[in-house]
Amino acid sequence: MSSTTSLYRSILCELRKSAVSPRPERSRAIITHLREALTNPRISQAQRQQDALNALTFLHSQRSYEELLVRYNPLHDMTPEERVKxxxxxxxxxxxxxxEEDSLKNS
Incomplete structure (x- = not known):
């Protein structure tokens, strides 16, 4: 159980690092579903650990992808007008x- 617990804590840490909104505004649903998935007695311990490891890998990879996107494509989060400028x-x-339209109508 200790390795599952450490994976759970690592996932929570990764969720915290990749969060966009402040902690009080975050949805508790993700943590609730994660806890249910890792404590589900119908799933074997090995499968739970593999699922937790997959979730951790996905969250870490997604955060790394966002960091690289910001670093190498600085225009990705701009509106089309800002991007043109x-x-x-x-x-x-x-x-x-x-x-402006008003100045065109008055002339």
């Missing part, structure tokens, strides 16, 4: 200012 700045250009 940033790309234009990268090559030394500025995006022209668009005219």
């Amino acid at each position: 940033a790309t234009a700045r990268r090559v030394g250009l500025d995006v022209p200012v668009e005219a």
